[in-house]
Amino acid sequence: MTQVKMTVNGKEMSGDVEGRTLLAQFLRDDLELTGTHIGCDTSQCGACVVHVNGEAVKACTMFAVEANGAEVATIEGQANADGSLNKIQQAFQDHHGLQCGFCTPGMVMSAAALLKDNPKPSEAEVRHYLDGNICRCTGYHNIVKAIMAASGQDVSAIAAE
Structure with missing residues (x-):
């Protein structure tokens, strides 16, 4: 197990993951941010798109350890500060x-x-x-x-x- 730390939607988050844990799995299973959907696991559908260091990436093709130290934005962080839709x-x-x-x-x-x-x-x-x-x-x-x-x-x- 490897500990990963990242800033997700402006909050510091961490967890222990296996090297093969996908970023999508870490977000959904460990951080309970289930808005990142997994539709194919093969980078075909785009349901898992998140931003890593400001760039759009398919979280089903990136390992969680690759996002160690990164700024990650998910759909849960897209609303305005008052909770209204962006x-x-x-x-x-x-x-x-x-x-x-x-x-x-x-x-x-x-x-x-x-x-x-x-x-x-x-x-x-x-x-x-x-x-x-x-x-x-x-x-x-x-x-x-x-x-x-x-x-x-x-x-x-x-x-x-």
Whole structure:
């Protein structure tokens, strides 16, 4: 067992893990942050996206020991300080960017990374960026619309699907 320490959503956290423990498992099982979903364990679906040192990563393909000393942000840390939804979460709600919700944490975390790097992405750029996130319920249209709305762009002319 190896002790890992990291800052998760602004709080110092630690735990003992085996070398093969994935970051997603550590977050869910040890830290009880179950918003990070595990959908495939093969880096295909994107439901486990978190931010490590400011970069979006798929937590099912990173060992917890690799995040030792890192700053980790999960979906649980995305709300505003008063507990209200942040602009991306609110846009997902307002524009029906979720259905069953399983992929939503990974989509929101990916969207946050995209908007950090590209504050006003085009529809094509959003679709390209989400290439590693799978949603089995929607056609991505409302997810893309929500992300563009969160960026402050006018999406009123985009028809609902």
